[in-house]
Amino acid sequence: TQLLEQSPQFLSIQEGENLTVYCNSSSVFSSLQWYRQEPGEGPVLLVTVVTGGEVKKLKRLTFQFGDARKDSSLHITAAQTGDTGLYLCAGAGRDTGNQFYFGTGTSLTVIP
């Protein structure tokens, strides 16, 4: 049983398009993180959100933490080929014993 479900699992889009990736759970998290992983490498942290309803922006990436702190989304505006990779959400908190539980992952391919 996965604590965090991500959708879609696979996404292939043209350069310049917008996209949204979702991370959903029935558990409440005190914090949620988003990572990006490229082939042959470990994941790299993009952002941490800790407050319900919080929105963080990193250039073309917008992250939102749900009001109930059970879900999150990642929106990319005007995707670039460099955005290609596996996007992972990870939640930690009371229900997880402060361990990080990772989502199922979304594999994004941006086509030039």
Added chain:
Amino acid sequence: GAGVSQSPSNKVTEKGKDVELRCDPISGHTALYWYRQSLGQGLEFLIYFQGNSAPDKSGLPSDRFSAERTGGSVSTLTIQRTQQEDSAVYLCASSFSVASGTDTQYFGPGTRLTVL
């Protein structure tokens, strides 16, 4: 040492053999995690160490898996009597602290294990 290092980068073994995977965390990081990742999938938590506390082994899939962390630094993940379903990338991460749930985990490049 800049980041987290893992060795070997690739390991091919025969079913039934034992393997040891090594992780060198970032100096000064008190927390160390092991995860397993199947091709293109999310990460499966295995075990974490925090300072001198007893490790949380709740993610280990069977008693064939064990891990040690010596001197609060280097960690070794051992898989005994390997099975084909153990084939995966094993990732190690370290962070300054695990207590807050907001610390950044820094990942190594992983060890790709193939059990024939």
